[in-house]
Amino acid sequence: MSHRTVIASSPNFDDRPRGTTIDMLVLHYTGMTSADAAIDRLCDPAAKVSAHYTIDTKGCVYAHVAEEKRAWHAGASFWAGWARVNDRSIGIELVNPGHECGYVPFSDDQVDGLIELAGGILSRHPIQARGVVGHSDIAPMRKADPGELFPWQRLAESGIGLWPARAAVPCPDGASSAIRLAAYGYGLPPDVDVPLKAVVAAFQRHFRPARVDGRWDAECDGLLNALLAAIL
Numbered sequence: 001m002s003h004r005t006v007i008a009s010s011p012n013f014d015d016r017p018r019g020t021t022i023d024m025l026v027l028h029y030t031g032m033t034s035a036d037a038a039i040d041r042l043c044d045p046a047a048k049v050s051a052h053y054t055i056d057t058k059g060c061v062y063a064h065v066a067e068e069k070r071a072w073h074a075g076a077s078f079w080a081g082w083a084r085v086n087d088r089s090i091g092i093e094l095v096n097p098g099h100e101c102g103y104v105p106f107s108d109d110q111v112d113g114l115i116e117l118a119g120g121i122l123s124r125h126p127i128q129a130r131g132v133v134g135h136s137d138i139a140p141m142r143k144a145d146p147g148e149l150f151p152w153q154r155l156a157e158s159g160i161g162l163w164p165a166r167a168a169v170p171c172p173d174g175a176s177s178a179i180r181l182a183a184y185g186y187g188l189p190p191d192v193d194v195p196l197k198a199v200v201a202a203f204q205r206h207f208r209p210a211r212v213d214g215r216w217d218a219e220c221d222g223l224l225n226a227l228l229a230a231i232l
Contacts, residue, residue, distance in 0.1 A: 003059040003113040010043045010064040012050035013071050017087050022067065022125040024089035025118060025160075026074055028135045029145040030054065031098030038095055048072060051091040057106075059113030067124070077138040078187030080130075085138050090121055094146060105149045115158045122160065130185055130231050132161035133206075137186065140202035141194050148209035164207065164226035177216045180224055184231070 016022075028051065030038035035056040041047050042054060042064055051073040054062040065071040073091030082088065094106060094114065121127070134150065135143040156163030178196055182188045186199050197214035204212040207223050 003061055003109075003116055005061045005063055008039055008043055008054075008062040008064055010050040010071070011045045012042070012048055013065040013069040016068070016070045020087050022088055022090060023127050024079065024085060024131040024133065025121060025127050026085065026089045026091045026133055026135060026138065027114075027146050027150070028073060028091060028093045028143075029096035029098045029147065029150075030093050031096070031100060031145060033097055033101055035095040038093065042093065051093045053091075053117060054093040054095065055110055055113045055117065056095045057110050059107075059109035061113055061117055067121070074135070074138060075142065078192045079133060079138045080185040081191070083187075083191075090125070092117065094150075096146070099144055099147060103147060103149060106146075106151065111151055111154060115155060115160060118155070118160045119158070128231075129156070129162035130227075133185070134202075136202045136205050140186075140198040144205065148205045148212055150209075152206055152209075162227060162230060164223050164230070177221065177224070180228060184224065184227055 032038040032041065039054055039062055042050050050065055050071045052065045052067055052071050054064065067090055070086050071091050072086060074085040074089060077085040079085055092114065094110060096106060097103060135145045152161060153163045155161045178188050181199055181203060186203065187194060188196065188199055200216050200220065201212050201214040203220065207227070208220055
């Protein structure tokens with residue numbers, strides 16, 4: 001099924017650094033009470049925020065910024081050694097009130113629209129599976145979106161992003177969870193001033209959403225090992 005696309009241009013963009021490769025896709029929720037309010041904000045020059053696309057609960061796609069331009073969606077962020085995620089990413093907002101306004105599951109139509117849109121984006125840009133991330137993955141101290149209700153596994157089964165097929169056994173040599181989280185892409189000291197607990201909670205939101213407590217355990221260890229095995 002092809003979902004409707006509406007042009008809702010935002011003035012909030014600029015040029016990417018010369019020669020930059022687009023190799024990340026960042027997913028957000030709007031965290032506002034309605035789609036209209038979110039789209040108005042993303043298109044308001046005074047707000048100085050934007051995304052490339054927004055998807056409402058019916059799966060309709062709103063196109064704000066051309067993919068070759070830099071939208072202003074990630075803010076202070078870090079992933080896989082890069083501290084300016086806006087430079088190299090495409091940002092998609094999903095209409096959802098978020099944790100502060102009555103967080104709800106994402107609709108099937110919305111996720112279907114996302115899978116269709118993201119599939120096209122991945123066909124146009126060299127975005128590897130671990131480059132498909134949530135806002136909380138790249139800014140764990142500031143953000144919790146798209147949150148623990150987001151269906152990451154369903155996306156991965158559609159070829160978008162990475163999901164561990166099963167939890168591997170915990171690391172036998174006791175290697176530091178921080179070192180291995182950084183190897184996957186998460187920002188940690190000395191690169192980023194962020195507590196390990198916040199990064200663990202972000203990892204859990206993405207890969208172990210049933211319990212997000214910021215505490216590293218054997219299940220998290222096994223999930224991370226499975227993810228690292230898939231990319232190394």
